[in-house]
Amino acid sequence: MSTADETITLSPNYNQDGLIAAIAQDVGSKEILMLAWMNKEALEKTIETGEAYYWSRSRSELWHKGATSGAVQKVYELRIDCDQDAVLLLVTQEGAGACHTGRKTCFYRRIESGENGAVLSFTETK
Amino acid sequence: MSTADETITLSPNYNQDGLIAAIAQDVGSKEILMLAWMNKEALEKTIETGEAYYWSRSRSELWHKGATSGAVQKVYELRIDCDQDAVLLLVTQEGAGACHTGRKTCFYRRIESGENGAVLSFTETK
Numbered sequence: 001m002s003t004a005d006e007t008i009t010l011s012p013n014y015n016q017d018g019l020i021a022a023i024a025q026d027v028g029s030k031e032i033l034m035l036a037w038m039n040k041e042a043l044e045k046t047i048e049t050g051e052a053y054y055w056s057r058s059r060s061e062l063w064h065k066g067a068t069s070g071a072v073q074k075v076y077e078l079r080i081d082c083d084q085d086a087v088l089l090l091v092t093q094e095g096a097g098a099c100h101t102g103r104k105t106c107f108y109r110r111i112e113s114g115e116n117g118a119v120l121s122f123t124e125t126k
Numbered sequence: 127m128s129t130a131d132e133t134i135t136l137s138p139n140y141n142q143d144g145l146i147a148a149i150a151q152d153v154g155s156k157e158i159l160m161l162a163w164m165n166k167e168a169l170e171k172t173i174e175t176g177e178a179y180y181w182s183r184s185r186s187e188l189w190h191k192g193a194t195s196g197a198v199q200k201v202y203e204l205r206i207d208c209d210q211d212a213v214l215l216l217v218t219q220e221g222a223g224a225c226h227t228g229r230k231t232c233f234y235r236r237i238e239s240g241e242n243g244a245v246l247s248f249t250e251t252k
Contacts, residue, residue, distance in 0.1 A: 005227050008246040010237060021161055023149055030156030035147055035212040047237060047244050080246065081232040082225055086161040088233045099208055101131050106207040107214045111136055111173060118173050120134040120206065 005082050012043060013085040019055055020087060024098060027076040027090040033098035034106040036065075038087065050075050052089055071095035131208050138169060139211040145181055146211060150224060153202040153216040159224035160232040162191075164213065176201050178215055197221035 004011075012020050019037040026033055036054040038046065041062055045053040052073035056063040066072030073091040080087050097104035109120040130137075138146050145163040152159055162180040164172065167188055171179040178199035182189040192198030199217040206213050223230035235246040 008235075008248075010244045010246055021147055023158060023161060025158060032149060032151060032158070032214055035149060035207060047239060078237040079233040079249070080235055080237055081161060082227055082229075082234070083232075086232075087237070088158055101208055103208075106209075106212075107205040108208070109134075109206055111204040111206055111213070113173060118136045120136055122134075123205070 004084070010080070011084055012040070012080065012087075013083060014040065015085070019057075020085060022052075022054060022087045022089060024052060024073055024089045024091050024093075026093055026104075028092065031105055032107055033073075033091070033093055033104065036063075043087065046075060046089070047078065052091060065098075066095060069095060071098060073098070130210070136206070137210055138166070138206065138213075139209060140166065141211070145183075146213060148178075148180060148213045148215060150178060150199055150215045150217050150219075152219055152230075154218065157231055158233055159199075159217070159219055159230065162189075169213065172201060172215070173204065178217060191224075192221060195221060197224060199224070 014020050018039050022036050022038045024033040037057060039055040042053040042055050052065045052075055054063045054065060072094045075089050075091050077090040096102050099106040110123050111118050112121050140146050144165050148162050148164045150159040163183060165181040168179040168181050178191045178201055180189045180191060198220040201215050201217050203216040222228050225232040236249050237244050238247050
């Protein structure tokens, strides 16, 4: 343990790419919706606006989640972990869902042990 | 969307350090316990043993969570996301909790807007 664990100063530990991991969880169902990344600007915009902003690593740009799709995430609560290298967003998910496939969650496949190693199986959560 | 979104082949997208993000969620309370990292060996050991293994970035070694502290995570279900660069572990947490501070969850602080910018406040979840 260190004093960093008990500080009330926000001091995100961005990685070498200037990013911090961000988990979005549905505040009602508690389902995990997605894992994405934020840079400093995305985190600040999220705090300021109450809607989830991420950093799109594929497009290399600030990403206001749902700005084009309607799948906005309204942030109910924002948390940070002990060593300040991950944040947790408790959100209400608008639109069809968080996933680009149209599903509510990005975690729609289970990893299961098969005879020839691990395989995936689909799980559609309600 | 791509065929990768619908495949049942497990093909984790490890990052440049050979790691994939891993979220541990309590299967009962649905509380997010922690975010950690797995390398290929950690993921394989987790699938094989049914207990959570991670890669300790600070110690640069395979980390059998709880092996010394007793805070073992029994894996009830393992999921992977659409682009296979994050896994979700639904676990039962043994011992005092997931966090090295002795708390159940690592996400014990809220980010809140203050007069002079964002500050943290403690939230002890039951």
